[in-house]
Amino acid sequence: MKTTFKKVLCLVLTLALMVPVLAACKSDELEVPSFSDSTIKIGLTGPLTGGTAVYGTAVYNSAKLAVSEINEAGGLDGIMFSLEMIDDQHKPELVANSYATLLEKGMQISLGTVTTAPGLEFKELSYEDNVFFLTPSATGDAIPEYANGFQMCFADSNQGTASAVYFNENYQGKKVGAFYKSDDEYSTGILAKFEESLDDSFGSIVKASFKGEESDFNQQVQALKDCDIIFMPIYYTPASQFMTAGKSVIKANAVYFGCDGLDGVDAIDGFDINSVPQEVSYLSHFNSNATTGAAADFIKKYNETFDSEKEPLNQFGAAAYDCVYAIFEALKAAKAEGKNIDGSTSASEMCEILKAQFTGNFEYHGITGKPEADGKSSISWTENGFVNKEAVKYIVKEAN
Secondary structure, eight states, X not given: OOOEEOOOXXXXXXXXXXXXXXXXXXXXXXXXXXXXXXXXXXXXXXXXSSTTHHHHHHHHHHHHHHHHHHHHTTTBTTBOEEEEEEEOTXXXXXXXXXXXXXXXXXXXXXXXXXXHHHHHHHHHHHHHHTOXXXXXXXOOTTTTOSTTEEESSOOHHHHHHHHHHHHHHHOTTOOEEEEEETTOHHHHHHHHHHHHHSOGGGOSOEEEEEOTTOOOOHHHHHHHTTOSEEEEOSOHHHHHHHHHHTTTTSOTTOEEEEOGGGTTGGGOTTOOGXXXXXXXXXXXXXXXXXXXXXXXXXXXXXXXXXXXXXXXXXXXXXXXXXXXXXXXXXXHXXXXXXXXXXXTSOHHHHHHHHHHHHTTTOOEEESSSOOOTTSOEEEEEOTTSOEEOOOEEEEEEOOO
16 A cells, blocks of 8 residues: 655844753764855754653754765765754744754754644744755644645654554454544644544544643543554653553553554653553554664664664654655755755755755655665655655554
8 A cells, every 4th residue: 555645033042042952962972063164054953852852862863873874975976964953842932043043054954843833833934944844753734835845754644544544454343442632733633634534334433532731541541441442643651651541441452553653652761561461553654673674774773873772763763864865865866967066055045956856756765664675665755745655554562
C-alpha cells in the first residue's frame, strides 16, 4: 500500500532566553560548524529542554550527524554545511525571537520546528521572508500551507487515514476504542480523519478524552476496558500514564495503537513498558530496531556517536537525518543544472531553488519509510508540501 502524505520581529534574544539555549546543547560528542559566510547555513528550533526534549534532542543529534558526514565527504563541491539550533521549549511564544536570531545570523535554509504548535508560528514568519523549510516532525496539516514549506513526516490527517486503512485491513470484527486529548489539534485532527476513513462495519467507536495536564486516567480506563484495540493519537507521556492505569483493567490481549507521538514511550524515565501486558504499537516511517539496510547503518552510527541511554534515538531523529540529506541532494541536483549555490546565496534565492526541486521530479532515497530492495526508501513530495512514502506498523512491545 502506497500512502500519500502531503518582519523582522524582536531581533534581540534576551539573556534569559540564551541561558537555556546554551545549557540545552548537551551533545558535545559531535561538533559541526556554526554559521559563517563560507558555509551553507541550516537553522532550526525545537525543544531541547522540557517535556518534549526527547524529540528535539534526537532531531538535533541526527541533523548534526548528517552535516558531519556530508562535510567529511567534501560538502557541496567543497562548500561545507553548518547547523545551528535554538531551544524553543515547545513554546510558540519563543519562536519569533529564535527565528529572527537565526535569520540575522545568516540562515539560508531551515528545518523549521520540531513540534507543530511552534511550527504554526514559524510558517508565517518564514513565508514573509521566503525561507525554505523541510520539517522532520511538525505534523500539522497547516504546517506546509505556503509554497516554501515541506514535511518529511506524515501530516496529521494522513496519519489518521493511514491508521484507519490499517484497521480496515487487519482488525475487522474487533471492538475499537479511542483515547485522545480533546484540546490538542494534533490529537483531534488525527482522530477526525481516522473516524472518517474507518470502515462502517466497525460501528461507533468508544471514545474517552482528557484535557490539559490531566494525568489521572482511571475514568477513561473504565470507559475503554472492554475494547480490543485502543487508538491513541497522543504523545508518549499521557500514553504511558494511561497504560499504567490500565495494566490490570484493560484486556490483556488488547492492542494499544498510536501514531508518531508514541515514539519514545519505551524510553521514559520511571516507566517500565514491559510491565504493560498489552501490545504497544504505532504506525511509523522508521523502525528504530532495524538490523539491516540504511536504517540499521544510521542507528549504529547514532549509537556510537551519542549517549543513546540519555539521548535516545527515535523516528524524529531519523527524519531529521533524512531532511539534511534530502536538502543536500536537492542542492546537488540544482547545482548540476547550473544553479549558483554557496554561502552567499540569499535565503530567498535558496528557497526558489529548493522549491523547484521539491515540486519537480526530485526523488530522495532515505532511511525513513518502508525500505525497498536496496535497503532505502523512496521519498518524494507533492506540490502542497506533503511527503510521499510508505508507512509500516512498528511494534514497540509484544503482548505478554
